């Protein structure tokens with residue numbers, strides 16, 4: 275392992291989380307390679323990041339020179355092979371075990387055994403994601419929170435194979451970028467998503483029982499001090515991503531009824547109502 279001297283980080287998946295992680299790395303001064311198998315999403319990630327950086331410049335928080343050099347430090351590649359020379363790769367593709375396992379299997383042979391492979395999974399087993407790797411000891415979970423630039427927490431997940439030394443090195447590295455990492459074990463939903471399950475799921479049940487509507491639930495939770503209510507938070511997270519996390523925590527706890535997903539989650543996903551990213555979810559967005 276190369277410790278805190280990682281120099282060439284990369285991101286896979288340039289959606290909601292990938293963009294936030296790219297922003298963090300580029301802001302910290304790294305040259306970042308990024309791959310998404312959807313060309314449209316790669317291009318829209320660059321446009322989105324550039325718009326964000328220019329807005330910061332307009333507010334006087336970045337200079338013209340800083341924004342131009344940030345733009346130059348982002349390199350989009352059109353295949354996983356394009357990341358083969360990177361030394362720390364963070365995967366942020368949808369919450370699907372087979373998809374992630376397959377990507378890690380490919381990365382395992384494409385990269386040097388020294389390259390650290392991290393997953394941003396919210397709830398899946400990191401051990402299971404690394405199960406097809408010849409070198410599972412270089413796989414770690416780095417669970418960032420949305421939006422990455424505002425929320426400092428990162429759950430650093432130790433799999434059954436991750437050496438403690440790598441956990442500590444990753445935590446120190448994240449701290450240099452202003453993050454507040456915590457070390458967690460590889461259990462379903464780790465800490466935050468396990469606690470968050472009833473927050474989301476009971477909200478559906480309250481609405482289903484006619485005790486309050488979605489708007490009221492969100493407003494009540496905000497008045498109680500939560501920064502967002504459960505329905506508006508799901509729209510921000512992505513209803514598909516939240517549903518997958520619900521499902522994997524439920525499965526991870528051997529179908530304990532405490533964690534049972536709600537049928538409306540699946541109905542929303544199947545009808546394409548994914549939250550802010552699709553313009554429609556629990557609420558409608560312009």
Ligand SMILES: NC(=O)c1ccc[n+]([C@@H]2O[C@H](COP(=O)([O-])OP(=O)(O)OC[C@H]3O[C@@H](n4cnc5c(N)ncnc54)[C@H](O)[C@@H]3O)[C@@H](O)[C@H]2O)c1
Pocket residue numbers: 286287288289290291292309310311312315365366367368369370373377394395396397417418419420510511512515519
């Ligand atoms: N959304 C959140 O609030 C949040 C928070 C923390 C962690 N996470 C986790 O982060 C991961 C990504 O979530 P997201 O919300 O960014 O998802 P997203 O749907 O916004 O983005 C996923 C991206 O991955 C791309 N992708 C799909 N298959 C790919 C492949 N084979 N190779 C390369 N790219 C591929 C998609 O084109 C898309 O751009 C998930 O594991 C999720 O659980 C999400």
